[in-house]
Amino acid sequence: MKLHHTLLASALFVAVPQASAGDWQVSVGGFYSTSNTTMDVTSPLTDKSIELDxxxxxxxxxxxxxxxxxxxxxxxxxxxxxFDWKSLRRNATxxxxxxxFETDLGGDQKYQVQAGAKINSTLNIDIxxxxxxxxxxxxxxxxLTATLGAHVMWLEIGFSGEIGACVDNNCSGPVTVAPNTSIYKDATAPLPDIGLVAEYKINEQWSLIGHGQYFYLKVDEISGSLIDFNGGAKYQFNDNFTASLSYSYYEVDVDVDGKLSDLNVNFNFHGPMFTLQYEF
Incomplete structure (x- = not known):
């Protein structure tokens, strides 16, 4: 199964700030995301793989x-x-x-969603x-700052509603539809990263900022790659308070090969983000 998640969003992972000894910095902000998400499923009409948008x-x-x-x-x-965190949580009916479509998202059981069915969908991603x-x-x-760290992604995908369980994973025969069936998959994927952060001071108030991070990992049942970069500008109001506006691109591709079912996730964010930062 392959999930491809495209977000038009500002996904600024704020550049590691330059500070004097013993300084804490807190940044808060938001980004307005435009999303496009697809997952590979099977068509019950052709028995071939198709994309579900x-x-x-x-x-x-x-x-x-x-x-x-x-x-x-x-x-x-x-x-x-x-440390930083962002979250995308969506539900729809x-x-x-x-x-x-047909999917084995729930594990060792294959399920079928027929045309005309009422379905509730959930897609939650925390990074x-x-x-x-x-x-x-x-x-x-x-x-110029070199970085070494890890991204940890928590992913939840679920469907509920008028869903039928295929007999012995064979969906070619009659499938009995239950009105309140739920199927659900969650996964946690750690991805190490290395990167470079740059800041260029134009004057006392304005700076250009940017960073890039990349990594590929394959350990046991998990493999994946990560690309994360951005560029923007920062304005210094005073010694403690700054604001940043950046344009970012963030992409993760994670494969989890489980005993009961597989999960392949690919998604990206790109777009503008505004943050406020306070140093103390």
């Missing part, structure tokens, strides 16, 4: 305002640790499904990032 076929909302939080601590001018930054170069204009 969560927005077009299941009526999940395309646009959402999503929260963002970042917390960092600078031990000194060189060493910083950071399709009164009459127009594209029938947390924790890591360490080392500033290896700085002058009057430039600060």
């Amino acid at each position: 969560f927005e077009r076929d299941l009526e999940l909302s395309e646009r959402e305002l999503l929260p963002y939080l970042n917390l960092s601590y600078a031990f000194n001018d060189k060493h910083t640790v950071y 399709k009164e009459k499904v127009t594209k029938p 947390a990032r924790i890591g360490y930054g080392y500033t290896f170069y700085e002058d009057n204009n430039w600060d």
Whole structure:
């Protein structure tokens, strides 16, 4: 099964801030996402793989305002640790499904959703990032920081409603539809990352900021890749308070090979985001 999630959103993972020794920094913000999500399922009409579009076929909302939080601590001018989090949670009801499909999302049982069925859909994604930054170069204009950390993704996918359970995973014969059937899959995927953060000071108030992160991992039943980069501008109101506007691109591809069912997830965010940052 393959889930492809495309979001038009501002997914700024705030660049590791440059701070003096013993400084805490808190950043809060939001991004307005436009989403396109697809998942590979099987057509009961052709018995071939097809794409199920969560927005077009299941009526999940395309646009959402999503929260963002970042917390960092600078031990000194060189060493910083950071944590951030963002979340996308959506539910929708399709009164009459127009594209029938079959899936083994629930585990060792295969299910069928027939044309005309009423289906409730859930897609929840939470992403947390924790890591360490080392500033290896700085002058009057430039600060360059190398990062090492991990993204952890929590994914929940579910369907409920008029769903039929296939007999012995064979959906070619008669399938008895139950009105309140639920199928559900969740997964947790840790993805290490390495990256580079850059800040260029234009003057006392304005700076250009950006970062890029990438990693590929294959361990036991989990494999995946991560791409995360952004660029934007930061305005310094005073010594403690700044605002940032950035354009970001974030993509994760995760494969989880379970004993009962497989899960392949691919999604990306891209777009603008606004954050406010306070240092104390």
